[in-house]
Amino acid sequence: MTFLHMSRSVSQVRAYDEPNGYAQRIPYRAIVTVTHLTDTLAYLHAAVGVLKPDDFAALLAMLKEQGITTVQFERHGRMKTRSL
Numbered sequence: 001m002t003f004l005h006m007s008r009s010v011s012q013v014r015a016y017d018e019p020n021g022y023a024q025r026i027p028y029r030a031i032v033t034v035t036h037l038t039d040t041l042a043y044l045h046a047a048v049g050v051l052k053p054d055d056f057a058a059l060l061a062m063l064k065e066q067g068i069t070t071v072q073f074e075r076h077g078r079m080k081t082r083s084l
Contacts, residue, residue, distance in 0.1 A: 032051065
């Protein structure tokens with residue numbers, strides 16, 4: 001018998017200007033890649049587009065709901081760590 005476990009390693013989060021943007025296949029305003037380093041630590045990178053401060057706050061809230069307690073990201077050439 002084989003027992004399998006799959007863990008999440010990479011996610012992509014897209015920001016839209018309208019509800020259900022993904023389902024409607026409208027162009028996204030921004031996209032961020034989330035690499036899950038552990039079950040509670042995520043690295044945010046490869047952001048493209050316009051990510052407004054409210055978008056970033058919503059992204060952090062979403063990650064917190066998923067059990068992420070710490071995020072790391074680069075800003076102006078410096079690594080930042082933020083607890084959620």
